[in-house]
Amino acid sequence: MSVLTADTSPPPPAHPIPSPSGHGPASKRITIGYGFWIFLLSDIIMFSTFFATFAVLARATDGGPTGAQLFHQKTVVLETAFLLFSSFACGMMSLALNARNLTATYISAAITWVLGAGFLVLEITEFADMISIGATPQRSAFLTAFFTLVGCHGLHVSLGLVWLIVMMAQLATKGFRFSVLSRLLCFSLFWHALDIIWVALFTIVYLMGGSH
Amino acid sequence: MFGKLSWSAIPFNEPIDMVASAAMILVVVLILAWITLKGHWSYLWHEWITSVDHKRIGVMYIVLALVMLLRGFSDALLMRGQQAVAVGGHPGYLVPEHFNQIFSAHGTIMIFFMAMPFIIGLMNFAVPLQLGIRDVAFPTLNSVSLWLTASGVLLTNVSLVIGVFARTGWLAYPPLSELKFSPDVGVDYYLWSLQISGVGTLMTGINFVTTILKLRTEGMSYMRMPVFCWTALAANLLIVAAFPVLTATFAMLLLDRYMGFHFFTVDGGGNPMMYINLIWVWGHPEVYILILPCFGVFSEVVATFSGKPLFGYRSMVAATMAICVLSFVVWLHHFFTMGAGADVNGFFGVMTMIIAVPTGVKIYNWLFTMYGGRVRFTVPILYAIGFMITFILGGVTGVLLAVPPADFVLHNSLFLVAHFHNVIIGGVVFGVLAGYTYWFPKAFGFTLHEGWGKASFWCWFIGFYVAFMPLYVLGLLGMTRRMQHYDDPSWQPYLLVAALGALIIAAAIVCLVIQLVVSIRTRDQRRDLTGDPWDGRTLEWSTASPPPSWNYAEMPYVEHEDIFWVWKRQAREGRVRTPKTEFAPIEMPMNSPIGFIMAFFASVNGFSLIWHIWWLLACGLIGGFISVLVFAWQDHSEMEISPEEIARAERARETAQAEVAS
Numbered sequence: 001m002s003v004l005t006a007d008t009s010p011p012p013p014a015h016p017i018p019s020p021s022g023h024g025p026a027s028k029r030i031t032i033g034y035g036f037w038i039f040l041l042s043d044i045i046m047f048s049t050f051f052a053t054f055a056v057l058a059r060a061t062d063g064g065p066t067g068a069q070l071f072h073q074k075t076v077v078l079e080t081a082f083l084l085f086s087s088f089a090c091g092m093m094s095l096a097l098n099a100r101n102l103t104a105t106y107i108s109a110a111i112t113w114v115l116g117a118g119f120l121v122l123e124i125t126e127f128a129d130m131i132s133i134g135a136t137p138q139r140s141a142f143l144t145a146f147f148t149l150v151g152c153h154g155l156h157v158s159l160g161l162v163w164l165i166v167m168m169a170q171l172a173t174k175g176f177r178f179s180v181l182s183r184l185l186c187f188s189l190f191w192h193a194l195d196i197i198w199v200a201l202f203t204i205v206y207l208m209g210g211s212h
Numbered sequence: 213m214f215g216k217l218s219w220s221a222i223p224f225n226e227p228i229d230m231v232a233s234a235a236m237i238l239v240v241v242l243i244l245a246w247i248t249l250k251g252h253w254s255y256l257w258h259e260w261i262t263s264v265d266h267k268r269i270g271v272m273y274i275v276l277a278l279v280m281l282l283r284g285f286s287d288a289l290l291m292r293g294q295q296a297v298a299v300g301g302h303p304g305y306l307v308p309e310h311f312n313q314i315f316s317a318h319g320t321i322m323i324f325f326m327a328m329p330f331i332i333g334l335m336n337f338a339v340p341l342q343l344g345i346r347d348v349a350f351p352t353l354n355s356v357s358l359w360l361t362a363s364g365v366l367l368t369n370v371s372l373v374i375g376v377f378a379r380t381g382w383l384a385y386p387p388l389s390e391l392k393f394s395p396d397v398g399v400d401y402y403l404w405s406l407q408i409s410g411v412g413t414l415m416t417g418i419n420f421v422t423t424i425l426k427l428r429t430e431g432m433s434y435m436r437m438p439v440f441c442w443t444a445l446a447a448n449l450l451i452v453a454a455f456p457v458l459t460a461t462f463a464m465l466l467l468d469r470y471m472g473f474h475f476f477t478v479d480g481g482g483n484p485m486m487y488i489n490l491i492w493v494w495g496h497p498e499v500y501i502l503i504l505p506c507f508g509v510f511s512e513v514v515a516t517f518s519g520k521p522l523f524g525y526r527s528m529v530a531a532t533m534a535i536c537v538l539s540f541v542v543w544l545h546h547f548f549t550m551g552a553g554a555d556v557n558g559f560f561g562v563m564t565m566i567i568a569v570p571t572g573v574k575i576y577n578w579l580f581t582m583y584g585g586r587v588r589f590t591v592p593i594l595y596a597i598g599f600m601i602t603f604i605l606g607g608v609t610g611v612l613l614a615v616p617p618a619d620f621v622l623h624n625s626l627f628l629v630a631h632f633h634n635v636i637i638g639g640v641v642f643g644v645l646a647g648y649t650y651w652f653p654k655a656f657g658f659t660l661h662e663g664w665g666k667a668s669f670w671c672w673f674i675g676f677y678v679a680f681m682p683l684y685v686l687g688l689l690g691m692t693r694r695m696q697h698y699d700d701p702s703w704q705p706y707l708l709v710a711a712l713g714a715l716i717i718a719a720a721i722v723c724l725v726i727q728l729v730v731s732i733r734t735r736d737q738r739r740d741l742t743g744d745p746w747d748g749r750t751l752e753w754s755t756a757s758p759p760p761s762w763n764y765a766e767m768p769y770v771e772h773e774d775i776f777w778v779w780k781r782q783a784r785e786g787r788v789r790t791p792k793t794e795f796a797p798i799e800m801p802m803n804s805p806i807g808f809i810m811a812f813f814a815s816v817n818g819f820s821l822i823w824h825i826w827w828l829l830a831c832g833l834i835g836g837f838i839s840v841l842v843f844a845w846q847d848h849s850e851m852e853i854s855p856e857e858i859a860r861a862e863r864a865r866e867t868a869q870a871e872v873a874s
Binding site: 023024025026030031034035038039041042043045046049050052053056057060061062137138139140141142144145147148166170173174179183 | 345349350414417418419421422425426427428429430431452453455456457459460461463464467471472473474475477479480481482483486490493767841844845847849
């Protein structure tokens with residue numbers, strides 16, 4: 001048995017014999033992307049549990065502050081802009097990766113990271129402001145559900161930022177090899193999925209939840 | 213320094229606990245000493261612990277499940293013994309505190325650490341072989357899944373020695389499971405064990421959905437997949453859709469307990485019934501995650517031992533997928549007494565009855581498969597027949613419980629306990645034991661002893677009826693579940709009979725152990741040299757027993773369902789398939805210790821979270837992160853099997869087959 005450096009070579013093509021009823025195992029790239037999609041779906045189901053919980057508890061303020069009193073639409077619009085432009089930069093990074101352009105990849109990854117971090121700073125400030133006026137997650141079930149749902153999204157963004165740093169270090173040390181490219185593909189899927197979650201979050205928490 | 217952990221966490225004053233702990237520690241120490249003395253560590257590490265081979269991972273899952281069967285069953289014996297004597301002035305031998313831990317641990321262990329690993333083990337072993345491929349989509353992730361499950365098992369069992377386990381029942385309903393009413397570490401042990409193993413299970417689901425949908429061998433269209441693969445697909449889709457709900461729900465309860473949040477508390481606007489809804493949104497699909505692969509096992513077993521193709525393959529597939537979808541719209545039947553009103557209860561009652569229809573379709577398919585076939589009454593088909601009889605009874609009592617007014621009378625009674633043991637023992641346990649007996653020769657190259665297997669089956673079958681039929685009666689008489697003590701002496705005779713039934717099941721488990729020991733000792737007489745000991749129909753029987761790590765020297769091309777049966781028929785008709793002599797090298801994933809390492813850090817983190825040892829948690833998190841980085845920077849993840857090695861294995865197999873033929 002000899003050890004292969006399989007990572008450096010492109011994945012092997014599918015079996016050449018054509019068949020009428022199935023094409024045999026998919027390539028590694030397809031399989032990895034597909035598996036990651038399934039993971040994202042499961043993650044979205046986890047979020048949907050928190051959404052359902054928020055919907056149930058949205059009016060359970062226990063005499064404490066309500067969404068209408070706490071939410072500032074301006075901050076939320078700014079947060080949304082940061083996240084969406086970060087996703088756009090992430091899309092640019094995918095294009096740069098496809099073109100194997102290292103400089104463009106680094107620049108777009110840096111923009112992705114900075115905008116994502118900006119989103120987090122805004123969110124943390126929003127949380128800190130709420131906590132400073134006594135609207136803590138321990139105050140009421142509504143705030144419990146709010147902090148958990150929004151915080152879970154924020155935690156995902158934070159993990160994504162760590163992941164992006166690791167991937168840039170991998171790109172710097174290993175170059176455009178298959179494992180790095182497929183992980184960056186997964187990262188961009190992850191980053192875009194967080195946008196989808198945010199759109200739902202914006203609507204259900206800040207628009208609908210802020211109305212009562 | 214050690215958070216909430218102190219010497220008082222060890223139950224020195226509880227003799228039963230201490231004896232059980234001492235016995236467990238002694239057994240573990242003896243096994244470790246034996247491995248060290250025999251010098252098996254290197255073999256274990258290189259061939260098993262770091263293995264990413266789906267067959268070995270499957271075997272390890274099943275070993276874990278069998279060990280946990282012993283642990284969970286000893287809890288059952290303690291409970292049956294207690295209820296047999298604790299009437300009137302007699303307090304029994306278990307104090308309420310301990311009794312409550314035992315029924316909670318019994319349920320948790322049997323579902324999460326016996327049934328789940330057994331099912332996942334069978335899927336791991338059989339699905340890639342049946343699909344004609346060399347491994348699952350993500351072999352290293354598969355190893356991580358296994359070891360995270362083992363980490364959950366470890367934490368649950370540590371609670372026996374250090375601290376206590378939950379006293380809240382196997383689903384830890386709030387408000388009882390909230391910090392206010394369960395201030396000790398029991399519920400934390402429960403939650404962190406299941407969070408860690410739940411992540412492992414979710415990754416298994418992702419892995420198998422991807423494997424089955426994307427990696428089938430050439431020509432293996434959906435309608436040519438063996439039914440076991442279909443049921444595995446359904447079960448793993450359910451895992452992907454249901455386990456995130458469990459993770460989120462447990463996360464909420466953890467936030468309530470650790471940070472004073474108000475999801476399920478009785479104050480602050482929290483809503484305990486929301487937990488009960490969420491947990492059953494996971495919990496009802498969970499019962500189908502367990503039973504659907506067992507339906508798959510029975511489909512394989514019935515077709516193989518009747519020598520006929522499965523009757524109504526397409527209706528079997530349709531029924532499987534119908535159950536898969538319907539399992540998400542029946543959760544409320546677990547708590548009709550919530551007070552949701554007649555309309556809601558009526559909807560969920562009717563949906564529950566509808567889900568019995570596809571299950572009935574399956575029963576008829578198995579019966580018609582056997583009808584007109586030459587049925588060979590081996591151990592697996594005995595389990596299949598025992599299942600059909602028992603499961604129908606359990607299904608009927610289930611439909612009875614689906615009628616909301618009847619449920620109002622029977623809920624939380626021993627009638628319910630009898631019902632779900634009726635379907636879980638009669639369905640899942642019989643199913644996994646059938647699968648274990650059926651695929652054992654494929655995994656190890658020799659068959660299990662038939663006589664001891666039959667003895668075990670009859671003890672299971674009779675023991676089940678003796679143990680649980682009295683519980684139906686007691687439920688109708690009004691005995692609720694989870695009673696440490698009762699005052700009505702007219703219940704005692706039934707509970708004595710039930711205890712006798714538990715002893716008969718104990719005999720069944722003893723027979724299983726003897727069967728394994730006898731079979732290993734006489735393995736040379738029971739070698740399976742052909743790779744096809746049962747005259748099988750599906751691809752896994754076309755390769756050697758045990759299969760080489762790469763499963764198939766050449767990826768099979770599938771042009772028909774029951775393809776191996778077709779090949780054998782063609783061979784009898786004189787159409788000889790010329791054996792290949794030229795082989796291409798095969799790329800296989802390399803072993804990796806990352807699964808074991810991740811589980812090590814998960815165990816450390818779980819333990820430090822349970823006991824609030826924050827510095828240890830920080831170390832565990834940093835250690836885990838560094839391990840992931842080291843793993844991510846590795847360059848070599850695959851190795852090549854040389855054509856010479858493949859050719860050698862193929863020659864050996866052909867020689868063995870020729871010996872049998874002559």
